[in-house]
Amino acid sequence: MKPKIFIDGEHGTTGLQIRSRLAGRNDIEVISIPIERRKDAEARADFLRAADIAILCLPDDAARESVALIGDAGTRVIDASTAHRVADGWTYGFAEMDRAQSKKIADAKLVANPGCWPQGPIATLRPLIEAGLLPADFPVTMHGISGYSGGGRQMVEDYEAKGDDAPEYLPYGLTFQHKHVPELKLYAGLSRDPLMQPVVGDFAQGMVTVVPLQLGALSRVPTGAELHAAIADHYSGLENSVVEVAPFAATERTPELNPESYNDTNRMRLHVFANDKRAQAALVAVYDNLGKGASGAAVQNMDIMLGLTR
Template identity: 45%
Template sequence: MTTRIFIDGEAGTTGLGIRRRIEAVAERYALTLLSIDPARRKDPQARQELMAQADITVLCLPDDAAREAVALGHGTKTRFLDASTAHRVDPDWVYGLPELDSTQPERIRKARFVSNPGCYATGAIALLRPLVQAGIIPMDAHISINAVSGYSGGGKALIEQQEAEGGPPFFLYGLNLQHKHLPEMTHYSGLTRNPLFVPSVGHFPQGMIVSIPLHLVSLPGVPMIEDVTAALQAFYKDAQTIRVVESEPKLAADALAGRDDMELRVSGHSGQALLTARLDNLGKGASGAAMRNILLMSGKE
């Protein structure tokens, strides 16, 4: 059976990435894209008409616009996959990270409302959730998270700035420590207090590293690096797109650019550990994750 998909906001970076992925596998998975007339892409009636035709509507919109789009499609039978931050901790929406636990893929398959995870949150949750569940990291631990992303995640204005001659090589942002990914990081990691999260952008288009330092000697039971690694390996032993790999002396943030998988590592010595997640901010961190959720929602995986 053909699955009809409408991308509301397909002209943006994430929307274009999703569109390319759908086109690449459309015949194999019987997927059909419904496209809006560019002149009517902001016309509520035209959008509603396409939602009424679509089995799945993918929202690649700012948060407020995404909420408005869901209201617009209320009278239709379309299912929603929202790539914005608007619904990620909403209890009526299923979080679109299949690796969250063994039941999550089936929950995504059955849900009408699915929220696509944030790029930073994907790396942080992948590292923290297994260790919180294993009791290695207490739920009330004080956690610090640092991350660097390619500039493509910042939208059109930042892309233009970075691609112009003299674009800044590196900058920190979110220095009020209230980044919009924090709620989902905390909630789905199983923590009871917000981590201290410091994001940054480097002068490269795509790629990301999320890093979390741990003082193992301050954790209950004083776990070894091998214990931390074993907990991650056990959690992801059957995962399709997340791999626990060996530590390396250095990591390039853009090494997985163009790919939809993620690498986790545990490095360190003498009671100190560094957890790292490396992914493509537009792949596993955005469009690639959405593509897998589309396949799950359409019953093709």
């Protein structure tokens, strides 16, 4: 019998992407509420409880409600909202975060899908802190640019309605209280709040995140080659990993940092750039905010939970 998958909120940006990624698969059965019953709370509860895995693509409060509706039905959950990413009892759904994470996801009943913005910084910072090359209290700053689809349906509609008048480059989160800060701090292994300053660009999807490092104040300053080696070692040998580490090379610019490079995939590429004489470096991640940053990660986690890949 095929496992039943229910996407709660399948008509939002992430839900539509997940539905598209699952189209044509014959190893699962996607179940959907009939259009005429979509606003029927009882029908929603029935479908949540009938599924083997429910993928929640909802605002935070609605996601919490869905979990409550499941109750003791035994349905496993992948929550794509922010509601449970740092909550007790939930497993973080970044399979490559460490060597044990995929197994934890495989065994979990409750999986919190990562946010798009934190994944790149977590992917680069965590290996360095675990290797002792950066202290947990390092003053981390991160910035980056994402396509406007990262803001959900309302931002997509706003950008597309403005056409040529849409802003090319729009910084936001300027109160430095971005909702992803707790997630980034916890899973990167930081002991102090990072400063996070994201940007929306006038393109639909794709993203680049950057963590600049001023290393001169450290008692022992790591070289760029050491930073790169620690990150490369972290991801070497991981089964079914979608994260790759670019070769370490000195360059002024590279087309590989195009934020749209990995659109419609679940891949992530990590780069380390450094100037050892200045004791400066930058950790860069390129991925699709709707792929590894949302729907792609959700499908990857679903497959891991179902034993279709590890």
